[in-house]
Amino acid sequence: MTQDTNKLETLGAWLLGLLWILPLAYAVWAAFHPSAYATRFELFAPLTLDNFRAAWDAAPFARYFLNTFLLVTMILAAQFVLSTMAAYAFARMAFPGRELMFFLVLLQLMIMPDVLIVENYRLMSWLGVRDTIFAIGLPYFASSFGIFLLRQTFKTVPRELEEAALVEGASRWRILLKVYVPLARPVYIAYGLVSVSHHWNNFLWPLIITNSVESRPLTVGLQVFASTDQGIDWSIITAATLLSSAPLLVAFLLFQRQFVQSFMRAGIR
Known part of the structure; x- marks a missing residue:
């Protein structure tokens, strides 16, 4: 029975795995072959890098890459700082009103971010930060x-470690940074990969x-390839x-090994 299950x-x-790899395999095939072979699979079809040159010239990819890198770095840094402080407060x-506030935090997990788009847009307009990288990332800081x-x-960390540090004269901030954060490193890695x-x-x-190249990330910049008058x-x-x-x-x-191990350790905790 066990062998059959395995x-x-x-x-x-x-x-x-096949369902995931097939679209990627097609993308690789079409990208490295001329347009005439995008839907024709021939064994000796000519290879080319012209598609990548054309794509790079058709859109300001350097700017899009920079915007995206700044965006994910800004969001991840804010999430690490704010989530760490809030998690420590809730845990220790x-x-x-601690339980009520934590309930409200959990309640946000059940709300789709798309539901808040209108209110977030109004808030960004009121703050005067529309069409900026900061406006893209602000709703995701927490x-x-x-x-x-x-x-x-943090709740799995033995209280004895914190009590010993307090006896030695360590402050709450020092305990958080020197005790809790290092012990939660696998969780930070797992969450960081998911967030990015x-x-x-x-x-x-x-x-x-956003509505300008100066602030748009890669995903939005790609739409230029689907809005040409010459067809797709x-x-x-x-x-x-x-x-x-x-x-x-x-x-x-x-x-990938660190990614899987981090999630396994995070789940075990």
């Missing part, structure tokens, strides 16, 4: 998921809040898509 699990893993500090994940991790991936690929909110060139579109997703693919291939 075989079914292996078969399911292969099927899911007693204050009036992460309910990050707070919840770190709170659960999500905001690197985010499309709807950046599309709504799938080879150039797939080349542009590979250019935009290449950093994430390379990062995953380099850190």
Whole structure:
């Protein structure tokens, strides 16, 4: 029975892997072949890099890459700082209304971000920061998921470590930075990879809040390839898509072991 279950699990893993790899394989094929071969699969079809050159020249990719890098770095830094402080307060500090406030944090996990787009747009307009990288990232600075994940991790840290540090004269800030944060490093890695991936690929909110090249990220910049009067060139579109997703693919291939191990440790905690 166990062997049959293992075989079914292996078969399911292969099927899911094929479903994921087929679109990527097609994108690689179309990007490295002329447009005439985008939908024709011939064994000796000519290879070319012209699609990547055309895609790079059709849009200011250097600016889009810079905007996206600044965006995900800004969001991740803010999330780490705010989530760490909030998680420590919920895990180790007693204050009036703590349970109610944590309930409100969990409640935000059940609300889709798209529901708040109108109100977020009004807020950015009131602050006068529309069409900026800061406006894209501001609604994501506080992460309910990050707070919840770190709170659960901090609660597993033995109180004796904190009490010993207090006896030695350490402040709350020093205890947080020297005791709790190092012990939660696997969780920070796991959450950081998820956050960067999500905001690197985010499309709807950046599309709504920006209207200039100076502040638009990669995902919004890619729409230029789908709005041409000459029709859709799938080879150039797939080349542009590979250019935009290449950093994430390379990062995953380099850190896939740390990625899986971090989530396993985070789940065990």
